[in-house]
Amino acid sequence: MLAASGAPSNEVNAYVRDAAARSNAADTQFFRAVLAAIAAQRKRSPEAETATVHRRQSAPQFGGPSATHARATGVTVNLWADRLLKQKGTSVKPFEPTSVLIVDGPFRFSRNPMYLGMVLILAGIALALGTLSPWLVVPVFMWQIMRRFIVAEEAKLAAAFGNRYIEYRRKVRRWL
Secondary structure, three states, X not given: OEOOOOOEOHHHHHHHHHHHHHHXXXXXXXXXXXXXXXXXXXOOOHXXXXXXXXXXXXXXXXXXXXXXXXXXXXXXXXXXXXXXXXXXOOOOOOOOOOOOOOOOHHHHOOOOXXXXXXXXXXXXXXXXXXXXXXXXXXXXXXXXXXXXXXXXXXXXXXXXXXXXXHHHXXXXXXXX
């Protein structure tokens, strides 16, 4: 993956560049579809709404402790990782160059703590809504993030940091 000079090979550079190009248009479509699904969930018939009210009496409310805890944990993990990346002087943006391999803070538990935080926020919203359909968004979101960002980011990190990143990847799981 590394050229003799220690720089990423043309193959790695091409892979990262192609991943970035593919993700831009598809991401817009994906997030529009997610927003449309959420809007459709909110626009139910009065009969369905009455059934939901009866069912939600035992489900956590939007401010319920489980939902609130999941969302608060997600926001906290995101802010913690963001602050650490900025303190170490490396970019938060997925396809910008990475200058430092960070292995402390939330990166001790997850190779992708910011994406994990986003998943926790989505799970908190799904808990708060108290129905099954919002849970469909969570695995789809995880799959899209992994496919569109994580794979390219990991290739870029392996090319930039070599064995240090490979060892880190062996010790720390992608999500948790």
